[in-house]
Amino acid sequence: MQFNPMKLQRTTLILVISAILLGGGVYIYEIQGSEKREAAKIPKKSIFNFTEDEIQSFTVNSDDKTLVFERASEPESGWRMKKPKEATASDAVVSFLLNLLAQGKSDRILTVSPDQLSEYGLDKPSATITVKLKNQDSPKLILGNFDFTRSFLYAQVLPLDSKSEQLDVLLVPVDFQYAVSRPLSEWLVNQEKAEEEKPSAAEKTD
DSSP states (O other): OOOOHHHHHHHHHHHHHHHHHHHHHHHIIIIIHHHHHHHHHSOOEESOSOOGGGEEEEEEEESSOEEEEEEEOSSSSEEEEEESSOEEBOHHHHHHHHHHHHHOEESEEEEEOGGGGGGGTOSSOSEEEEEEETTSOOOEEEEEEEOTTSSEEEEEEESOSSOOSSEEEEEEETHHHHHHSOOHHHHBOOHHHHHHHSOOHHHHHO
């Protein structure tokens, strides 16, 4: 059998490349993968500790508008817009936001100094949501920038739990942005549809 040095070199090169690729795969799985697995083990923390039923009113402040809503019992139960106009609010749209507030969880919490808030868009928030509860507490959620994946928003809860020089910045669902950035018309009941759904006089007497 004739010895072929070129074939040996190619075989050695293939083995070296395979070892490098295998080592890279092991690194990705063991190092980067372990980081993701560890992050997955961290339980998500509720943003607030109140239920949807406890919310009596809420305000959404942004650069271009201020919306105020109150829970109504008369003439029928539901939500009413108080500002910028008096109108019946869409229960579905309001419930979407209130469910996020009551059930939403923070994916991760970052600890930052006050002078870092601008890095997360929290010095000039895109929106601030203030709720008033039955017990008269008025917690606020301040929304900042998207994170680099655009899957979450940076946010801050007020009032702060402590007077620490370090502040908590939360990563909250991006659905909050969709919930508060609607045009005014989407917050309101479609009056034409509402009129169509009202029972007629004949139906009322049946």
